[in-house]
Structures are given as C-alpha cells and as structure tokens.
Amino acid sequence: xxEFKSEFLNIMLERGFYNQCTNIEGFDAYLYECEKTEKPAVxxxxxxxxxxSLHVGHIVPLMMLRWFQRCGHKPIALVGGATxxxxxxxxxxKLRPFLDEATLAHNIEGLKKSFSKFLKFGDGANDALMxxxxxxxxxxxxLEFLRDIGTCYSVNRMLTMDSVKSRLDREQPMSFLxxxxxxxxxxxxxxxxxxxxxxxxxxxxxxxxxxxxxTELGRRKxxxxxxxxxxxxxxxxxxxxxxxxxxxxxxxxxxxxSSYDYYQYFRNIGDTEVGKCLRIYTDxxxxxxxxxxxxxxxxxxxxxxxxxxEATKICRGEAEAQAARDTAVKTFEQGGAGxxxxxxxxxxxxxxxxxxxxxxxxxxxxxxxxxxxxxxxxLNDAAVSDExxxxxxxxxxxxxxxxxxxxxxxxxxxxx
Numbered sequence: 322x323x324e325f326k327s328e329f330l331n332i333m334l335e336r337g338f339y340n341q342c343t344n345i346e347g348f349d350a351y352l353y354e355c356e357k358t359e360k361p362a363v364x365x366x367x368x369x370x371x372x373x374s375l376h377v378g379h380i381v382p383l384m385m386l387r388w389f390q391r392c393g394h395k396p397i398a399l400v401g402g403a404t405x406x407x408x409x410x411x412x413x414x415k416l417r418p419f420l421d422e423a424t425l426a427h428n429i430e431g432l433k434k435s436f437s438k439f440l441k442f443g444d445g446a447n448d449a450l451m452x453x454x455x456x457x458x459x460x461x462x463x464l465e466f467l468r469d470i471g472t473c474y475s476v477n478r479m480l481t482m483d484s485v486k487s488r489l490d491r492e493q494p495m496s497f498l499x500x501x502x503x504x505x506x507x508x509x510x511x512x513x514x515x516x517x518x519x520x521x522x523x524x525x526x527x528x529x530x531x532x533x534x535x536t537e538l539g540r541r542k543x544x545x546x547x548x549x550x551x552x553x554x555x556x557x558x559x560x561x562x563x564x565x566x567x568x569x570x571x572x573x574x575x576x577x578x579s580s581y582d583y584y585q586y587f588r589n590i591g592d593t594e595v596g597k598c599l600r601i602y603t604d605x606x607x608x609x610x611x612x613x614x615x616x617x618x619x620x621x622x623x624x625x626x627x628x629x630x631e632a633t634k635i636c637r638g639e640a641e642a643q644a645a646r647d648t649a650v651k652t653f654e655q656g657g658a659g660x661x662x663x664x665x666x667x668x669x670x671x672x673x674x675x676x677x678x679x680x681x682x683x684x685x686x687x688x689x690x691x692x693x694x695x696x697x698x699x700l701n702d703a704a705v706s707d708e709x710x711x712x713x714x715x716x717x718x719x720x721x722x723x724x725x726x727x728x729x730x731x732x733x734x735x736x737x
Contacts, residue, residue: 327352329392333550335607336600338385340526340553343536348548351520356393361447364389364521364550365397365513367454367506369405371420373431374574377586378562380636381552381601383439385523386449390440395447397519398436400429402455404505407498429453435573438636450517454509470508473541474534479503482530503534510535510547526551555601557594573636579663580637584645587629589729595624603631652731668737669717673700673710676734682726692726699725 325331327349333339342348355362366386368375375383386396402425420428433451436442440449479485482503488495510532513519522532532549539547556562571586572578590598596614599605605613605627613624626646633642648662665680674686677698683689690708692698698705701716701723712734716722722734 325349325353327356327392329356329389329394332388332392333385336388337597338381338388338552338601340551341529341549342551343533343549344546347546348521348550351548352392352394359393361393361395362389362521363395363397363513363517363519364523365399365510365519366523367399367401367404367509368432368436369401370425370428370432371405373428374572374577375432375435376570376572378555378570379435380439380573381555382524383436384601385550385552387439387604389523390447390449393447395517396440396449397513397517398433398440398449398451399509399513400432400451400453401509402429402453403458404454404502404509407502407505431574438573452513454505454512457512458505458508466508470504470538470542473538474504474507482534483527484530503531506531507534507538511538511543511545514539514543514545514547520546521548521550523550524552526554555597557591575637575641580633580641581645581648581662583637584629584633584642584649585729587632588625588649590625590628592621595621595628598632599624599628602635603628604635605631663732664735665732666737667712667734669712669714671712673698673705673712674708676712676724677726680724680732680734682724682730682732697727 324334329352330339330345330349352362364386366382368379386398390396405420405425405428436449436451442449442451479500480489484503485495485500510519510522522528522535524532529549529551532551536547536549539545554562571583587598587602596610599610599613600607603610613627616624626649629649630642630646633645637645652662663680665676667676667679674683674689677683677689677692678686682698683692689698693705693708696704696706700710701718702725712722717734717736720736722736723731724734725731
C-alpha cells in the first residue's frame with residue numbers, strides 16, 4: 322500500500338532516498354497535484370564547481386533528481402559559480418582555497434558533463450535546465466542585499482545550524498565570508514522560485530541548514546512555501562561514506578576515471594551493501610532489486626555484477642558498461658588481461674617501484690615499499706618480494722606484463 326499520494330515520494334521511500342522534508346504532507350500534495358494535472362513540479366539540486374567532476378558520493382541526490390524527472394517533473398541543475406567563490410562550510414574545518422576565473426570556468430564545464438549523464442536536457446516541458454548563480458549574483462549591490470535579505474535572518478538561529486555550530490564546537494575558526502554562505506544559498510532558492518516557479522530543493526542531509534535557509538526566506542520575504550527534501554548520507558557497513566576507494570574519489574567523468582575502474586568500484590561493494598546500492602544507484606524495478614538482494618553466498622556475486630553493469634550503464638553508457646564487464650570477466654574469470662585495464666609503458670631495467678607509482682596504484686615509492694612488505698603487489702600473478710627488483714625481458718609475454726594491487730586492482734605494463 323502506498324504511503325504517499327505522489328509517485329515521486331513513494332519511489333523515494335521505497336528505494337531508501339527519503340531522510341527529511343520540511344513539510345512532507347505539503348510536498349506530497351504539491352507533487353500529486355502536478356502529477357494529476359500533468360503540469361511539472363520544479364525542483365533543483367545545486368553543486369559548487371570546486372572540482373571538474375562530481376563523484377559517486379554526489380550520485381544519491383543526482384539519482385533523486387533523475388527519478389523526479391522520470392515522474393514527469395522538471396529538474397534544475399544549478400552550478401554555483403558565485404557560491405564557489407565563498408565555499409560551503411558544511412563539514413569543513415577551514416576556508417576553501419580561492420579559485421581563479423579560468424579554473425571556475427573549467428570546473429563548470431566538468432559539472433555540466435556530470436549532470437548530463439543522469440538528466441535529459443532540452444526544451445521540453447520536463448527537460449532539465451542548467452543555470453549558474455553567478456548570473457544573478459555578479460551585479461548584486463552589497464548594501465541592498467544586506468537590507469533586503471540580511472534582515473530576514475537571525476544570527477541567533479544561524480549559530481545553531483550544524484555547518485556553523487559543529488565548526489565552532491571544534492574550535493575551528495569560521496570567516497565572516499563563510500558565515501554568509503547560507504544566505505546566498507537561501508537567495509538562490511528564491512531566485513529560482515521567481516524565475517522558474519521552482520518550489521523544491523533536493524540534496525543530501527548535510528545541506529539541511531542551507532535548505533531551510535531558503536525555505537525560511539521564501540516564507541518571510543515572499544510569503545511562499547518552498548520545500549526541502551533530503552536523502553541520508555550513504556555509508557558502508559563500517560560507516561565510511563560511499564564514494565571513496567582507497568582514499569580516492571570515484572569520479573563520474575570518464576576523463577577522471579576509467580569505465581573499468583568505475584565498474585569495479587560497484588563490483589567490489591560489500592555483500593551487506595548490495596541491496597542498498599541496487600535501490601539507489603540503478604534504475605532496476607524494485608521486483609528485480611528484491612530478487613537480487615535475496616541471493617546468498619556465492620550467488621551474491623551475480624547480483625554485484627548486475628549492480629556494477631547497471632550503475633556503469635547510467636553513468637558511462639551501455640557500450641562502456643559492456644566493455645568493462647568483458648574486461649572483468651577476462652581478467653578475473655578467464656585468467657587473462659582485459660583490454661580496458663589501466664596501462665603503463667616500461668622497459669626491461671625499469672624499477673618495479675616506479676612502475677606501480679607511474680600507473681597510479683601507489684602514491685609514492687614509500688607506499689609501494691610498504692605494500693611489498695605486506696605482499697600486496699604482484700607481477701604476473703607472483704608477489705613482488707624485492708623492492709629493488711628491475712623488470713626483465715622474460716617478464717614480458719607478447720610485449721605485455723600484468724601487475725596487481727591486492728586481489729581486485731589490475732594493470733598492464735606495455736613494453737617500451
């Protein structure tokens with residue numbers, strides 16, 4: 322039996338996306354009316370261009386916006402060309418470094434690419450729209466902003482927000498610049514309401530303070546009800562945030578991470594996370610999700626393969642997902658070396674430490690030495706035991722050699 326009247330909220334609840342909402346009954350009624358009249362609701366997700374790609378940790382709200390569009394509603398993807406100049410203090414201990422104009426422009430293009438993998442952009446009624454808040458902030462008069470917007474905020478209340486309170490509790494300094502961030506995000510929400518009829522903001526739970534900054538401004542200044550809807554922060558069984566792999570972000574854009582490595586991230590998900598990830602990171606119907614998450618023992622590996630394929634298909638396309646799956650089969654099940662593995666060029670006489678650093682498996686020679694002592698690095702399926710080992714002609718078969726970090730990360734040395 323459905324708990325909500327709107328299709329979108331029922332999907333959010335069933336798939337594990339629902340964490341918190343400013344007014345769940347009102348949001349449900351708004352969405353239901355839009356669905357019934359086939360007039361799209363409008364909601365947005367914002368990302369500051371502090372990097373040139375989103376990563377797996379950002380996919381949860383992205384998938385929420387994807388389902389929002391699939392239910393007939395109109396998503397807005399906002400890139401924070403203005404707010405990136407300040408930096409969101411949420412979860413941070415210090416001020417973000419300032420970015421120059423060229424870097425910001427480059428990063429914005431990268432975020433557009435990331436958004437486009439999950440949303441359909443165009444001119445249709447519920448096609449996604451991309452906007453940059455620099456367009457309305459670049460000409461804002463500071464005194465007018467303080468008078469018109471600043472008077473709607475209570476410093477007492479702002480000090481209770483997690484992004485501020487946790488920073489002060491840790492006795493970490495917060496600049497006045499950062500303290501202004503929630504005002505700017507609140508203003509974004511109201512500008513989107515006025516320009517595009519946007520009444521919902523979708524985000525992760527760490528953005529709750531910034532979201533309510535917008536809903537409160539809408540109520541106080543414009544007498545309008547805006548809705549904030551958040552997802553939980555997705556963690557693995559150990560409590561670690563999803564999206565990190567051996568200390569590195571699992572990037573969405575292919576120029577930052579190969580499709581094979583993206584596939585392998587999901588293929589190596591822990592057994593207890595399979596059902597949760599199938600719900601959140603794929604479009605599979607819930608009947609199929611329930612079938613797959615019920616598999617036990619060795620059969621759970623089949624569910625992981627489907628998870629990896631479906632997640633990669635959304636992000637990189639079906640052809641790339643198929644190529645990544647074929648490489649994994651050849652590497653792990655047939656004992657060969659698939660064509661999509663990362664590669665490095667080396668010659669007989671090159672040191673083994675340099676090889677593992679150059680391919681990106683180790684950040685430094687010191688890290689490579691530690692892994693060798695632990696038996697974690699392999700050359701042609703044999704553990705490397707000598708940190709001073711230099712490649713030999715016999716290591717190359719057909720001009721190639723295989724190296725591995727642990728049991729799950731493989732690469733190819735091409736003879737130079």
